[in-house]
Amino acid sequence: MAGPDLQRRPELAAVRDLDVAARALAAGLRHGRHRAPLLGAGPEVWGVRLYRQGDDTAQVDWKRSARGDRLYSRERVDASQTQALVVVDTSRSMAVGHDAGAPSKMDVARVTAAALATLLIEQGDTVGLFAPTSPLTWIPPAGGAHHGHVLVDALAGLEAEGAVAPSHALTTALAHLRRPSLVLVISDGWDDAAYAETARRAAASGHDVAVVTLVSPGDRALTTLGAVELEDAETGEVVAVDADALASGFAAAAAAHGAALDRGLRGPRLDAVRIETAAPLAPQLRRWLVARAARPAA
Amino acid sequence: MTLQWLTPWALAGLALLAVPIAIHLVGRPPRRRVVVPSLRPVAATVPRLARRRAVRDPWLLALRLGLLGAAVVAAAGPLVVSASRRAGWASRVVRAIVVDGGAAARGALEARATAARDGALASEVVVAEPLDAGVGRAVAWLAQQPPARREIVFVGDGRWGSLSPTVRDVVPAAIGLRLARVEPTTPAADSRLWRGADSDGRPRAARVAVATTADGRTSTTTTPVELPVIPLTLESAGADRAWLAAVREAVLGEGWFLREPPTWQAIALRWPGAPVADEALRALDDADRSRLVPLAVAMLDGAAAEATAVPTAPIAPTAPWSALGGGLSAVRTGESLIVRFEAAPTPATVESAVRAALAVAVGQDDTPRADGGAWDAAFVAAFERPADAAADGTGTGDEPRDARWLWLVVAVGVIVESTARRRIDTGRGAAAEGAS
Numbered sequence: 001m002a003g004p005d006l007q008r009r010p011e012l013a014a015v016r017d018l019d020v021a022a023r024a025l026a027a028g029l030r031h032g033r034h035r036a037p038l039l040g041a042g043p044e045v046w047g048v049r050l051y052r053q054g055d056d057t058a059q060v061d062w063k064r065s066a067r068g069d070r071l072y073s074r075e076r077v078d079a080s081q082t083q084a085l086v087v088v089d090t091s092r093s094m095a096v097g098h099d100a101g102a103p104s105k106m107d108v109a110r111v112t113a114a115a116l117a118t119l120l121i122e123q124g125d126t127v128g129l130f131a132p133t134s135p136l137t138w139i140p141p142a143g144g145a146h147h148g149h150v151l152v153d154a155l156a157g158l159e160a161e162g163a164v165a166p167s168h169a170l171t172t173a174l175a176h177l178r179r180p181s182l183v184l185v186i187s188d189g190w191d192d193a194a195y196a197e198t199a200r201r202a203a204a205s206g207h208d209v210a211v212v213t214l215v216s217p218g219d220r221a222l223t224t225l226g227a228v229e230l231e232d233a234e235t236g237e238v239v240a241v242d243a244d245a246l247a248s249g250f251a252a253a254a255a256a257h258g259a260a261l262d263r264g265l266r267g268p269r270l271d272a273v274r275i276e277t278a279a280p281l282a283p284q285l286r287r288w289l290v291a292r293a294a295r296p297a298a
Numbered sequence: 299m300t301l302q303w304l305t306p307w308a309l310a311g312l313a314l315l316a317v318p319i320a321i322h323l324v325g326r327p328p329r330r331r332v333v334v335p336s337l338r339p340v341a342a343t344v345p346r347l348a349r350r351r352a353v354r355d356p357w358l359l360a361l362r363l364g365l366l367g368a369a370v371v372a373a374a375g376p377l378v379v380s381a382s383r384r385a386g387w388a389s390r391v392v393r394a395i396v397v398d399g400g401a402a403a404r405g406a407l408e409a410r411a412t413a414a415r416d417g418a419l420a421s422e423v424v425v426a427e428p429l430d431a432g433v434g435r436a437v438a439w440l441a442q443q444p445p446a447r448r449e450i451v452f453v454g455d456g457r458w459g460s461l462s463p464t465v466r467d468v469v470p471a472a473i474g475l476r477l478a479r480v481e482p483t484t485p486a487a488d489s490r491l492w493r494g495a496d497s498d499g500r501p502r503a504a505r506v507a508v509a510t511t512a513d514g515r516t517s518t519t520t521t522p523v524e525l526p527v528i529p530l531t532l533e534s535a536g537a538d539r540a541w542l543a544a545v546r547e548a549v550l551g552e553g554w555f556l557r558e559p560p561t562w563q564a565i566a567l568r569w570p571g572a573p574v575a576d577e578a579l580r581a582l583d584d585a586d587r588s589r590l591v592p593l594a595v596a597m598l599d600g601a602a603a604e605a606t607a608v609p610t611a612p613i614a615p616t617a618p619w620s621a622l623g624g625g626l627s628a629v630r631t632g633e634s635l636i637v638r639f640e641a642a643p644t645p646a647t648v649e650s651a652v653r654a655a656l657a658v659a660v661g662q663d664d665t666p667r668a669d670g671g672a673w674d675a676a677f678v679a680a681f682e683r684p685a686d687a688a689a690d691g692t693g694t695g696d697e698p699r700d701a702r703w704l705w706l707v708v709a710v711g712v713i714v715e716s717t718a719r720r721r722i723d724t725g726r727g728a729a730a731e732g733a734s
Contacts, residue, residue, distance in 0.1 A: 219335055234335075253338070254339045257339065
């Protein structure tokens, strides 16, 4: 069976058959599926907007309207079906940082996104895909087995070739959503503070945001020694360094960056998990989903 | 105890210490390019990185600096001057021997010069005429010798004007001066080749042979090489032979026979108490006679010279006597020259005096020998001085022992540096391979 092998070497799955790998991984995760973003069966207020002709007067937010001279209507959504959007970071840093024996972050991102999307679709939810590629990869949320294949095919075609920051990608993706959704962000988090800030803002606006941060060995420490030239995958900037002298400082700075990112990704409706690309993927995802299911509702 | 440098200019090589420092500071080894997700951790570490680069391989740098410094110091020739070493230098002597190339007694001079080499750590013979001309070479040679007392020995016949007393002031005070006088001998027969130039500047030469007959007559024959024969006959009583030989040496030594008119002149020497050389004068043809300069040499003191003047041309001096130094004076009257001695001279003094007198006679009294003195007792006492016993070790040195240890350290250091460099390179290569 290809599943276990592909879980150990998901970068091979990206080449051979991402769909198979995703299904195998989803099957392993099924008992720990995610918690629905919107609990309860009734309609839920999503937001307030200006009154439009034809709106039911029962929807008018009289309290809000009393504070001004215009009428406002409550916008409600049907929460009987979860809408999810998978946002995949395709910046160039996703292609580097791996080591011999470990897949690239982009490979892990593809498998993770495909597995979670498969899991959501199999439970009847709708799933969309956004990636800041050129041209833009945007697949509106939909359900069904066929849509699942469309998503997996699109994921298989993603390459870490862009230079768009995850925060900007997330902001753009959220603009496509018309209702509260489960937003799955998959990135390595090498961005400025706006990344966590954007995620917190999305959670504050009603979305259930889950951030999957991929960490490769190269993100934790320098994987080379001696006199080298380090090239920034995002900017192309090159710095000549003595890796021997830099190693401890680099590791400390990387750890500090990770800690700061973890602190920034805390908040209501905001869930974050770190996935080590050098470690087996399934156990990490399973632990996260179990913990997520046990999390109290926001 | 002091430290001296045998080649101090080599210390300028310490500037080379900047080379390894520059290599360790700005030198960049070949680098591999590694793509990292972000340079943000690197940027956070830049200050520490800069400090680390400043002391890259500090032990290797220290080793290289030490190696280079030791090599430069060794090349500069360090010399630890201890009391015992200084005493050792003072106990030995290096000697430059300046031999008078114009003196007649060459054999005796050479023997004396050879003898002067005895006991010297190093010696050098310089032949010069006059002796003054060899002083520069002697001082230069002494400056190149190992630490020791230094002295110059002048070997000559001590004739008038062969050594200027001003030499004493020219030679560095630390260098001792000694005079080694060799009594001139009268050869039974002598033959010299004189050289000169004619009025057109063409070289001319003549061989002048001087012979002394058994009865005390001295005859000179000049073998024409390119010159006409100039006869010269000197007559004297037997008792005056030594003086007469000195006069002959003076005349020949000055090369009068090769000088073109008006300075090229035949000379007749008249000698008190001796037959006048009328026969010789008669043997001359009219042309030669017209160029004759009668020269009277009065070997008497004071007024007696005037009283016993040349019989054929009584001397009636109208000009004051010219002081020639060394108790010698001269006066020219008509075509005659009278040389007067204040005391009975030695033959060497006679020769020097006649040389000076001849220079006056032909209007060439600016000859550099005119101010020289004969090597009499007063001259010797004023001229000689001992070598400075406090030898300071200057010179190229013959004691490289102090530098040998440094060279040994350098050799060992080179091996250590090579080994350390290989280990560092090997370690880096293995680490890089392991990391990649």
